[in-house]
Amino acid sequence: MTAFFLNGQATKTACLNLLQLVQSLGLENKRFAVEYNEMIIPKSRLESTTISPQDRIEIIHAVGGG
Template sequence: MSTSNESIHLTLNGKPHSLAADATAADLVEQLGLSGRRIAVEINEQIVPKSQLADTHLTSGDQIEVVHAIGGG
């Protein structure tokens, strides 16, 4: 992420959230302290594979859901 003063405004798990204008989904995951965790990221109702998080740029108005994968049986 750059040190730009510009920001984008999106919805994260149903709540308003702001990020740097050039943020990627990977930046968001890192900001949330979830790097390396088993999570799923959905942007505008589309699941984003972990391998594509760093290449997925976020824009104002995006609807993002981040959920923790929970094992069980």
Template sequence: MQLYLNGEAQEFNVTTVAELVASLQLTGKRIAVERNEQIVPRSRHAETALEEFDRIEIVHAIGGG
């Protein structure tokens, strides 16, 4: 399936946000995921289905101090 990940068209063999996160080796990392301009809470990653041409934004949380 073709998705737009952070603005770049890419092919993935996934059906949910959780599978996408795992395929990117980001499971357990401090990230935020947005699907078609809607934040997807971590608790809903496994149940949030992806569709062809979805626009996904993934950002990493960076701590500092």
């Protein structure tokens, strides 16, 4: 388990990379953006970006409505 910060909250995960984290959160086929240690990560690089202890990850996703 890796301990890191997700949206400001201390979190632990067995996920090895950002793609696995996004999938575990059920966001894979939704509109979202990932900030990893203050850098926006393109969706094409989610799988190659590993999660390390003390990383700061922010994930936002668009919610439809009116």
